[in-house]
Amino acid sequence: MGEKINISDLNKQLAEMDVKSLEGVTIEGDIELEIETGAGGAGPLFAYYFGEEVAKVAVQLVNMAKAFGYPVESLLQPVAVAQAISPAPPELAAAAAAVPAFKIPDTLASTKFSVGTDKTWKTQIQEVQLGATKAEGGSRGKVIKIGGEKAMPFFFDAAMPNRPVVTIDVFDMPIGMAKAVKMHYEDVMNDPADWAKKAVKEFKADMVTAHLISTDPLIKDTSAKEAVKVVEDVLQAVDVPIVIGGSGNPEKDVEVLSKACEVAQGERALIASASLNLDWEAIGKACVATDNVCLAWTQLEINSQKELNRKLIKVAGVPRESIVMDPTTAALAYGMDFAYTNMERIRLAGLKGDEELNFPMSSGTTNAWGVREAWMINSPNKNDSPWGDRMLRGPIWEILTGFSLAMAGVDIFMMMNPISVAYLQEITQSLMGLVKAETPDTTNWISMEV
Amino acid sequence: MKETSPLNLYKFLPQTNCGDCGEQTCMAFAAGLIARIRKIEECKPLFDEKNQKKYGKKLDQLKTVIAPEVALVYVGAGDQQLKVGGEDVMYRHQMTFFNKPPFAYDVTDAMSEADLVERVKLIDTWKKFYIGNWETVEMVAVRSVTGDASKFAACVKKVMENTEKPLILCSFDPKVLKAGLEVSAAKRPLIYAATKENWKEVAQLAFDYKVPVTLSAPFDLDGLKGMAQTFAEMGIKDLVLDPGTAPNGEKLQESLQNFIKLRRAAVEEGQKDFNYPVIALPINAWLTTKDPVRGAYWESVLAATFVIRGADIMIRHSMEPHSVMPDMHLRFNIYTDPRTPVQVKPGLYKVGNPTDDSPVFLTTNFALTYYTVESDLGSNNIDSYLLAVNTDGIGVQAAVAGGQITPSKIKDAFAEAGMDFEKTSHKSFILPGMAAKFSGELDDLYGYKVKALVGPEDSGRIPGWMEKQWPPKK
Numbered sequence: 001m002g003e004k005i006n007i008s009d010l011n012k013q014l015a016e017m018d019v020k021s022l023e024g025v026t027i028e029g030d031i032e033l034e035i036e037t038g039a040g041g042a043g044p045l046f047a048y049y050f051g052e053e054v055a056k057v058a059v060q061l062v063n064m065a066k067a068f069g070y071p072v073e074s075l076l077q078p079v080a081v082a083q084a085i086s087p088a089p090p091e092l093a094a095a096a097a098a099v100p101a102f103k104i105p106d107t108l109a110s111t112k113f114s115v116g117t118d119k120t121w122k123t124q125i126q127e128v129q130l131g132a133t134k135a136e137g138g139s140r141g142k143v144i145k146i147g148g149e150k151a152m153p154f155f156f157d158a159a160m161p162n163r164p165v166v167t168i169d170v171f172d173m174p175i176g177m178a179k180a181v182k183m184h185y186e187d188v189m190n191d192p193a194d195w196a197k198k199a200v201k202e203f204k205a206d207m208v209t210a211h212l213i214s215t216d217p218l219i220k221d222t223s224a225k226e227a228v229k230v231v232e233d234v235l236q237a238v239d240v241p242i243v244i245g246g247s248g249n250p251e252k253d254v255e256v257l258s259k260a261c262e263v264a265q266g267e268r269a270l271i272a273s274a275s276l277n278l279d280w281e282a283i284g285k286a287c288v289a290t291d292n293v294c295l296a297w298t299q300l301e302i303n304s305q306k307e308l309n310r311k312l313i314k315v316a317g318v319p320r321e322s323i324v325m326d327p328t329t330a331a332l333a334y335g336m337d338f339a340y341t342n343m344e345r346i347r348l349a350g351l352k353g354d355e356e357l358n359f360p361m362s363s364g365t366t367n368a369w370g371v372r373e374a375w376m377i378n379s380p381n382k383n384d385s386p387w388g389d390r391m392l393r394g395p396i397w398e399i400l401t402g403f404s405l406a407m408a409g410v411d412i413f414m415m416m417n418p419i420s421v422a423y424l425q426e427i428t429q430s431l432m433g434l435v436k437a438e439t440p441d442t443t444n445w446i447s448m449e450v
Numbered sequence: 451m452k453e454t455s456p457l458n459l460y461k462f463l464p465q466t467n468c469g470d471c472g473e474q475t476c477m478a479f480a481a482g483l484i485a486r487i488r489k490i491e492e493c494k495p496l497f498d499e500k501n502q503k504k505y506g507k508k509l510d511q512l513k514t515v516i517a518p519e520v521a522l523v524y525v526g527a528g529d530q531q532l533k534v535g536g537e538d539v540m541y542r543h544q545m546t547f548f549n550k551p552p553f554a555y556d557v558t559d560a561m562s563e564a565d566l567v568e569r570v571k572l573i574d575t576w577k578k579f580y581i582g583n584w585e586t587v588e589m590v591a592v593r594s595v596t597g598d599a600s601k602f603a604a605c606v607k608k609v610m611e612n613t614e615k616p617l618i619l620c621s622f623d624p625k626v627l628k629a630g631l632e633v634s635a636a637k638r639p640l641i642y643a644a645t646k647e648n649w650k651e652v653a654q655l656a657f658d659y660k661v662p663v664t665l666s667a668p669f670d671l672d673g674l675k676g677m678a679q680t681f682a683e684m685g686i687k688d689l690v691l692d693p694g695t696a697p698n699g700e701k702l703q704e705s706l707q708n709f710i711k712l713r714r715a716a717v718e719e720g721q722k723d724f725n726y727p728v729i730a731l732p733i734n735a736w737l738t739t740k741d742p743v744r745g746a747y748w749e750s751v752l753a754a755t756f757v758i759r760g761a762d763i764m765i766r767h768s769m770e771p772h773s774v775m776p777d778m779h780l781r782f783n784i785y786t787d788p789r790t791p792v793q794v795k796p797g798l799y800k801v802g803n804p805t806d807d808s809p810v811f812l813t814t815n816f817a818l819t820y821y822t823v824e825s826d827l828g829s830n831n832i833d834s835y836l837l838a839v840n841t842d843g844i845g846v847q848a849a850v851a852g853g854q855i856t857p858s859k860i861k862d863a864f865a866e867a868g869m870d871f872e873k874t875s876h877k878s879f880i881l882p883g884m885a886a887k888f889s890g891e892l893d894d895l896y897g898y899k900v901k902a903l904v905g906p907e908d909s910g911r912i913p914g915w916m917e918k919q920w921p922p923k924k
Contacts, residue, residue, distance in 0.1 A: 102657050102685060104650050109679040113671040113724065115715040154759075156707040299848070333580070333779035335818065335845070337786045341543045348541065372822075372910050373775055380910035381579045381829040388771030396747055400754050400776050404784075407758045427751045430702045437699035440737040442668050446620050446642075447595050449560065450736045450745070450767060 117157040121351040125149040125358045126320050127161070130207065130268055130293060130412075131241025137266035137291060141239030144206055146324070146411040147360035152347065153409055154431040164406050164428045166413045166421050167207035167243050167270075168199035169366060172222070172230040173214040178375040180394035181416045192230045193237035200238045203418035204425070209243035209272070210234045215256045216247035224252075224259040231263050243270040243295075243414070250278035257283050261290040270362070270412075273297035273326055274316075276308050284316025294318050295362060297326040300335075300342050302349070306356045313356075323359045324412065331368040332401045339363075340408050347409030360411035365424075368401035369394065369416065395419040403427055451516045451538055452720070456480035462512035464495045464505060483516055485789075486538075486548065490516065518548075519717040520762065521726050523662050523688050525552070525589075526616025527638045532588055534640075534662075534690065535727030535762045540717050543788055550785040551757060553777070554589035554618045554765050556733060559596050559605035566605065567612055572769055574613040578778060579829075581792065582821040585778045587615070591642075591765045592630065594621035599629035606630045610637065618642055618664075618765065624651035635659040640763075642666070642729075643692055646673060649680070656686050664729055668694030669701065671708060675724050682723065690763060695731035697738050697752060709760035727762030736767055746773040753777045757784055792817040796840035798867035799824070802833035809920055810869070810879040811905065811912075812837040814855060816845045823909040830913045837879075839863045846884040857891040871900045878922050883907030 127148035132138030144165055151157035153164075174189040184203070188195040192210060199205040212227045214220040231244055244260045246253035257271050271287050273295035274280040280296075287294040296312055298304040305327055312318040327346055330339040343361055350358030368374055374397035379387045387393065398420035402413045406428050415421050429435050453459060459480040466476065471492045473479040482488030490512060491497060496505050522536035533549040555573045557566055570590060577584045590609055594602045602621065609617065610633070617639040619630040627641050643666035644652035656663040663686065667674035674691055681689055693708040694701075709728060716725035735749035746768040756764060757780055768774070786792065796815045801824055813823045815838040827834050840863065841854035849855040864871075864879070871877050878901040881889055892902035903922055906915045 104653055104684060105680060108646065108649065108673075109676040109683070111672060111676045111679055113675040113711075113715070115711045115719060115721075118714075118718075154703070154706055155710055299852075332776060332783065333818075336780070337542075337783040337788065340783065341541075341788055344541055345543055372908055373779070376908075376910055379578075380826045380913070383829055384578050385576045386771060387775065392743060392746075392770070392772035393775065396750055396772050396776050399747065400750065400780055403751060403754055404758060404780060407755070423747060423751060427755070430698065431706055431755070433700045433703040435699060435702075437738075439696045439699040439701040440734075442694055442696055442731070442734055442737065443622070443645075443666075445731060445734050445737060445765075446593050446622065447597070448737060449558075449595060450740070 132268040165206035168205035170195040193233040211245040245272040258286040261286040329363040343408035363410040365402040368398040462508040546787040552588035554591040570612040591618040603629035662688035666692035689726040697734040713760040730756035730761035730764040733767040793843035810835040814841040826909040880905040
């Protein structure tokens, strides 16, 4: 007998064997045992089953020896036999009963899956209208509604009533930009009105933002009166709702934005922005007096956001339907985790009933272009894997910065690169079920050739 | 674990305050378990066989209480073993997300050997420095394109010769999977996938080879749950769920909603019979396009969707920098523990082997800023000193605006760190460009004995700056 047999086979053979046919059979050499214990190791249960198997073989061998007339009993202590075939200890027997041997059933279990909605989301996010038609006291051909959510973005608990929107940046003077952005605006950089038109017509911006940065005393110190002409030009050039931004200088912005409110009287333009670092009351009141919408900007701090919103409502008298929040966008890889979580907490607090936080949110997504991975040609770290083409890295940086924050609850995105704008629109609208397309058979990915 | 009170874990501990774990008391250890910074295995008496009678029952109860809400499945073996799942919260601020979803990049058995080896090496060696760490790719997914079992096995073998990284074996054909397992089972690959058609054969494979297995039932959560239940009844519990990843259309909305449903069922509703980790397939972007940029961008967008909401592991295709880099950073940001401030200890650090002639830089103690500057200096072999000023972990630009860094704070920080400018040959230090406006006031504070030079706004430009500006003109 040259081939290996295992104990189980031997046991079976012996059990079925007609004694007579054993004539001439010899069992040579040792029986080889190869025990595959698997990842779990040889636990007590395995030892028990193995022992049981060996014992069965032993019993068969004993019976066979008996059949040949050999006085087997004289070799065996009765006690040993009794032990070899005695039942397993109770705890082992219980464990053995709990884990039946591996057995594949005939059919899959038939069952239903269900999951509930989040019952803590009781409060709707304030809906805010941006832009006003002639009938409403403005001059816009289109108006936009943001906010109004009853659930976290794209959750199944409640449909989002309004889709996220994009406003493209327009500056009142040429500024430095990453190459991948500049290439799209070089021809309109000197004319904010043309810039605005291009953003809307070619790049499908929902809105445009007129940034009056030349008013910064350290840049051109353009007077408020002079600067707001750009607002008039942009309002003439496009019929979408607009955002009006200052230069970020806390003193000058109050004057510039107040003046901007006057020329945008009744337009429900979003005025960017009131913050705790400047005279928020003056800006808030200017918005109220001219029927514009106030952007409340704080820096990555939920409690400051509550405080500013409260002050705008209670002190400056800004109506709830005229407040949008900018809790600050830290870009992907530059602290995006702080921005993401701050916004997610704000949105959750709003849904759970904090009426000082249930306003739509805005993101300065263009901050993505400040991240070195978005614009640098090569990595300064020589051990990094190659960074590839920056003209391709930049747009995806802006896409993912915006999209991540869309998942946290942002309703309006301030962006620049037209490719980024298109992708952000496509993914957010896809996740709302607004993009109809034939979905390929998803199981084909394994064998597809790419 | 839903438990938030250390007291409720303390009752399962030995309560002897033996100190073996390094904590003074069992209560402190219980608090460590709640914070997920201690593991029960560190309580040695609890695991000592001699104490089986005394603590065995407590240990079993404790294990049940602290089990993660999303089951934890180990994939791979040895040093390269990965934790998949094990999440406890729905939103990261509720504590943190624990185990970032491994990215498995694909190779196929239809590739030429040269292409295969090149791609595996690319996957194996890809790295990027970020906040003091190297980000790398975790896994390789081997796809059976030919459907030929022996080609698949040869491909798996070739992959294993070129990387230690854990594998996902991808085929719906049990014969192909078996051939792959024959050569790789010892490395504990994840198999993809059991379906409603092949589940009996694949279950047998999972049992025979003791490997984790993916259950795939696209867009059918009832069917997926039935499969999970059947596998659990067979004793196969190292499961990963594939609820389907549609790359476009209304099915994409459904896909995200399904991921959210599964995470909510596991974490918020405690559905213990259906709380396995979930796999996403951003690679499916390539079913909709052959355009290399469109494919890479859309794959990145899909990856972001599921990194943020509910995926525990994912299969990817594009190794282009404009896809890998942003996704790695996104995953890092989402999986950063929000409980730990990302700061370095304030003080003066050496980069390389600085001498008295070496430049002295300063930045803030925000970890991102600090490590970025440090790596820009180090990787360009600029021997230097680098002062991390305590700004409570705020970056330069924001700290300048918010007053967390000021000229007098800079001077105090140098003094505290024992920086002696008299010893240097240049008697100067270099301000970040973002803090340029402090230079005049610093000159005044130092009585013009130490010069505050203005560096570039991005530390990546320090090498160029050094060429032009260093050493400073007297």
